[in-house]
Structure formats: structure tokens, C-alpha cells
Amino acid sequence: MKTDLTDTTASKINAALIDGRRATGAPAVGMVLTLVIVTDEENAYDALKTANDASREHPSRTLVVIRRHTSHGPRPWSGSRLDAEVLLGAEGETVVLRTYGEAADHADSVVLPLLLPDAPVVVWWPVAAPDDPVKDPLGALAQRRITDLYTAERPLEVLRTRALSYAPGDTDLAWTRLTLWRSMLAAAMDQAREKVTSAAVEAEADNPSAELLARWLGARLGVPVDRVVTGGPFVTAVRLGTEHGEIVVDRPAGPLATLTLPGQPPRTLALKVRPTSELIAEELRRLDADEMYATALQGEAVKVNV
CATH class of the missing domain: 3.40.50 (Rossmann fold)
Incomplete structure (x- = not known):
């Protein structure tokens, strides 16, 4: 009506x-x-x-x-x-x-x-x-x-501004796009049971999700994080260095990613790019302060390696 x-x-x-x-x-x-x-x-x-x-x-x-x-x-x-x-x-x-x-x-x-x-x-x-x-x-x-930092003309500059003005209740869809990545990385580290000594996030140069993911990894793991520029689209890979080899989640294109753990054969997992409606629905499920977003937003800026 x-x-x-x-x-x-x-x-x-x-x-x-x-x-x-x-x-x-x-x-x-x-x-x-x-x-x-x-x-x-x-x-x-x-x-x-x-x-x-x-x-x-x-x-x-x-x-x-x-x-x-x-x-x-x-x-x-x-x-x-x-x-x-x-x-x-x-x-x-x-x-x-x-x-x-x-x-x-x-x-x-x-x-x-x-x-x-x-x-x-x-x-x-x-x-x-x-x-x-x-x-x-x-x-x-x-x-x-x-x-949504993806709609900003200069997303990394806006990200720095948002870090200064953050208040509980703020969130950004550039962070929500990382939910599946963060879940997969947490599960991979639980399986590998290795101490992470270094990390790298691969994506386009000005990708705000990649910057947030790198800051979050640096804050949570306490290790240096490299930002490696690729052709995209979006985040294409995360590499976590350990004493016995790398933990790698690689998604160069499409809805599937390859997970590699030290001493184990690669396996294929679903890691799709979700539509905006799914991102909004996820944000509406929780209305409390997103402390992990605050941690990532206010984490140390990462140098981009071309």
C-alpha cells in the first residue's frame, strides 16, 4: 500500500x-x-x-x-x-x-x-x-x-578522520566485509597452533578493508604487518608467518579461497563477497559497541609495499 x-x-x-x-x-x-x-x-x-x-x-x-x-x-x-x-x-x-x-x-x-x-x-x-x-x-x-569507506573518494584519509572521531556505536561496512575473513583466520590459527611472527595483507593500494584488517592483525597478534599491493578486487590474500611455515588464506578472485597450513595440504573453502543487504543485516543483529572495530580503527597505520 x-x-x-x-x-x-x-x-x-x-x-x-x-x-x-x-x-x-x-x-x-x-x-x-x-x-x-x-x-x-x-x-x-x-x-x-x-x-x-x-x-x-x-x-x-x-x-x-x-x-x-x-x-x-x-x-x-x-x-x-x-x-x-x-x-x-x-x-x-x-x-x-x-x-x-x-x-x-x-x-x-x-x-x-x-x-x-x-x-x-x-x-x-x-x-x-x-x-x-x-x-x-x-x-x-x-x-x-x-x-561505508568504500564510497569515499579518499578512503584512507577518511579512515584517519574516523579514528579520531570514533564513538561507541560507530561502525563501517568496510569492516563488516571482513567478518568471514576474520572468522577463517581465527579458525586457521586454532588449527595450526603456531605462534605468528609476521603478517601480510594483500589488496589494492587504497582498500579500506585491507587497512582495517592489517591494523586489527597488528593489534591482536602484536607483530609487524605488511600491506602488499595487488590488482584486487578487495582483499586477495593474508599470510601469517610462523616458525614452521606460512598460514595462508588466498582468494585471488571468485567465491572460493585456498587455505594452507604448515605441513598440511591446501584445502578449498567458501569465502564469497557478500552483497550490501547481507552486510546491513549483520549490523542490525548487534546494536552494542563494536569493540573490535574500534581496535582496528584506532590501530597503528600500516605502510603499503608496492
């Missing part, structure tokens, strides 16, 4: 949500959180599709905030204006908010009345995230703030 509202208010949007639930017989009690997506018109469709896929696991109210310039649209608008699309479905509720003028400058005042009562709030910036998410007016409303 879809309802379009032009030049509207938050109270009218709430009324449309209530009317829609009554018409469809869909109660709001099954929704577990409010997901606020802050994006532009160009990226709104993909972000909303991603959120809808993730909401199959986490039924939620999704608020998409699109800041528009007053010159956009069928007619110019010099004052404040709020347009909305209210959509109700099996996975939850979605409100697309297009804000103009003062409404765009104070989007938090538009979003606040639309948050689910007594439910966690997660804010996700698919693109153009603020340097200090917790001090952003919308970010300040949230228990969890999700950014």
Missing part, C-alpha cells in the same frame, strides 16, 4: 501510517527498530532495495531522508517543504522523505516524531557520510551509525 503526501508534516505522515496499518491489518508491534537512511536521489533506490532485503530478517520502520535543493522538482520552492511516500508491506513500513529548504537543514526534527517508540535507532549513510557521525544531528538520534 502506497500513500503520497505533498507539502506535508510529520503528524500527517504518522496518521497515514496508522490508517495504512488499519487498512492492511498489519500491526506495528512486530517491528524491532527504526532504520534511517540518509542518501541522495541517485542512490535512494539501491539503498531502499538493500534495506528491504535486510528487513526480511529485521522487520523495521525505514525512513529514507533525501535532501533536495529548492530548484529541483516541477516548480521552484523558496521556503521549507516536506514531501513523503508512505509504503506498507509484509516486511515493515517505509517512509521516503524529500526535504526542501529549512526542512532539509533540520531533518532531525522531521525524523524524530516518526521514530518507533522504545525501539533502537540505526542511521546508515550509503554515500557522503559525515566525518563525525555521532555529532551529526541524525547520527545523534541513533544507537548504531553505519558508514
Whole structure:
């Protein structure tokens, strides 16, 4: 069910949500959180599709905030204006908010009345995230703030900025992309039972996931970590040096990786590149502070070897 509202208010949007639930017989009690997506018109469709896929696991109210310039649209608008699309479905509720003028400058005042009562709030910036998410007016409303260094023009420079401004609740999809890597490396070290004396992470030169993984390994293992540049895509290999040989996870391309342990034959394991919907769903499973992300983010920068 879809309802379009032009030049509207938050109270009218709430009324449309209530009317829609009554018409469809869909109660709001099954929704577990409010997901606020802050994006532009160009990226709104993909972000909303991603959120809808993730909401199959986490039924939620999704608020998409699109800041528009007053010159956009069928007619110019010099004052404040709020347009909305209210959509109700099996996975939850979605409100697309297009804000103009003062409404765009104070989007938090538009979003606040639309948050689910007594439910966690997660804010996700698919693109153009603020340097200090917790001090952003919308970010300040949230228990969890999700950014993505892969969308930054200079991701390693932004990473350094985020390390300085980190607050509990911050996380980044460049870190979430490493979950399978970290799990596989931990399992490999448990099997090998060798003391790691050196480490190397192979990826493209400006890959933020590789930088975070290298910092995390350095902090956890207490060893020097080399960053080796390859053609990618993404992280292509991790090599952990031990007294009896290397522990190697190698994934040059595709969904499969080769795991090699000292004194054992190589074996093939699944290590796919996950879609963004799976990454968002993972982040919505836990809303507490991600201490391992903080450790990686604030770890020692790694020198890149070309």
C-alpha cells in the first residue's frame, strides 16, 4: 500500500501510517527498530532495495531522508517543504522523505516524531557520510551509525578522520566485509597452533578493508604487518608467518579461497563477497559497541609495499 503526501508534516505522515496499518491489518508491534537512511536521489533506490532485503530478517520502520535543493522538482520552492511516500508491506513500513529548504537543514526534527517508540535507532549513510557521525544531528538520534569507506573518494584519509572521531556505536561496512575473513583466520590459527611472527595483507593500494584488517592483525597478534599491493578486487590474500611455515588464506578472485597450513595440504573453502543487504543485516543483529572495530580503527597505520 502506497500513500503520497505533498507539502506535508510529520503528524500527517504518522496518521497515514496508522490508517495504512488499519487498512492492511498489519500491526506495528512486530517491528524491532527504526532504520534511517540518509542518501541522495541517485542512490535512494539501491539503498531502499538493500534495506528491504535486510528487513526480511529485521522487520523495521525505514525512513529514507533525501535532501533536495529548492530548484529541483516541477516548480521552484523558496521556503521549507516536506514531501513523503508512505509504503506498507509484509516486511515493515517505509517512509521516503524529500526535504526542501529549512526542512532539509533540520531533518532531525522531521525524523524524530516518526521514530518507533522504545525501539533502537540505526542511521546508515550509503554515500557522503559525515566525518563525525555521532555529532551529526541524525547520527545523534541513533544507537548504531553505519558508514561505508568504500564510497569515499579518499578512503584512507577518511579512515584517519574516523579514528579520531570514533564513538561507541560507530561502525563501517568496510569492516563488516571482513567478518568471514576474520572468522577463517581465527579458525586457521586454532588449527595450526603456531605462534605468528609476521603478517601480510594483500589488496589494492587504497582498500579500506585491507587497512582495517592489517591494523586489527597488528593489534591482536602484536607483530609487524605488511600491506602488499595487488590488482584486487578487495582483499586477495593474508599470510601469517610462523616458525614452521606460512598460514595462508588466498582468494585471488571468485567465491572460493585456498587455505594452507604448515605441513598440511591446501584445502578449498567458501569465502564469497557478500552483497550490501547481507552486510546491513549483520549490523542490525548487534546494536552494542563494536569493540573490535574500534581496535582496528584506532590501530597503528600500516605502510603499503608496492
